[in-house]
Amino acid sequence: MIKSILITGSNRGLGLGLVKQLLSIPNPPDKIIATCRNLENAKELREIANKHKNVHILLLDVTDFNSYDDFKRKLENILQDDGLNVLFNNAGTYPRVTKLELLNSSHLVNAFVTNTVAPIMLTKTLVPLLKTAAQKNSDKPIGSERAAIINMSSILASISENSSEGLYPYKCSKAALNMATKTLSIELKEDNIMAICLHPGWVKTDMGGPNARLDIEPSVKGIVDLILSVNSEHNGGFYQYDGKQLPW
Structure with missing residues (x-):
């Protein structure tokens, strides 16, 4: 049983699905603390919070670093x-830039x-908690019953699996997040805090697009099962x- 979990970017897609x-x-x-940038755009999340007392919504723009201390309070x-x-x-961003010339x-x-600096700095802010x-x-x-950092990455960040052109902003920023995750896992090990990065699959979200192979439900079910079982x-x-381990 996990007593508490904070999920950034929970107003739609995988974040909302995880909630x-x-x-x-x-x-x-x-x-369950779910963050969003704008309450008006989080109608379904607000409806969920109204029905479930264990769901708490906090406003957070992960790129507004000056807001982190107030968010922590x-x-x-x-x-x-x-x-x-x-x-x-x-929370993350997926710039749809396919070619170097663009x-x-x-x-x-x-x-x-958004994809690298924000997760590192938010983690730094919340490490005391x-x-x-x-x-x-x-x-x-x-494991997650004690203390864990889960960073949403992508198979597109795998250097050894890369066989496609373009998408430099997304691929490079998520590969950097993978390095940050590995480093966190070493630095925080003595504090009994673990860190892993996850690939959710190619999911039918605004980011993944309609041609993606996986619906949100099987992806988030697998992710939650994995979070509950990590050691x-x-x-x-x-x-x-x-649960499959991926190559760097």
């Missing part, structure tokens, strides 16, 4: 003294800010939604 899936499991988390008010068990850095520097900079959870749950094994052997790894 729904977590609510459907036999022992849902006591506190609001999060602490929800978590009280229990800390945060799972930080799921889900690429400009802003495509790359914006992608790195993860440490609290790890200490409070010292009787639990390494110290998963630490620092790169995994697919169905």
Whole structure:
């Protein structure tokens, strides 16, 4: 059982799907904190929160780094003294730039800010809450019941699996996120906080597009099953939604 989980970018797509899936499991988390940038664009998430007292919505633009301290205070008010068990850095951007000739520097900079810098800096801000959870749950094994960082990556970030041209902003920023995840797993190991990166599959979302092979439901079901089962052997790894380990 996970006591608390924070999911960024929860107003639609995989983030919203993860909230729904977590609510459907036999022992849902006591506190699901779902973030969005704009409440008006999060109608379905608001409806869910109105029906489920364990769902809390917090406003967060992950690229607004000056807002992180205030966000942390609001999060602490929800978590009280229990800390945060799972930080799921889900929010991301997918610049649809396919060719080198169409690429400009802003495509790359914006992608790195959202997909790489934001997850690292938000993790830095919230590590004290993860440490609290790890200490409070010292009787639990390494994993999501204790303290875990889950970073949403992509198979497109795999250097060894890359066989396609273009998509430089997305591929490069997610590959950098993979490196950050691996580094976090080493640095935070002594604090009993694990870190992994996940590939959700090619999913039919606004980002994945209508031609994607996978619906949201099987993807988020697999992701939640994996989150519930991760242990110290998963630490620092790169995994697919169905639990398969992926090459860097």
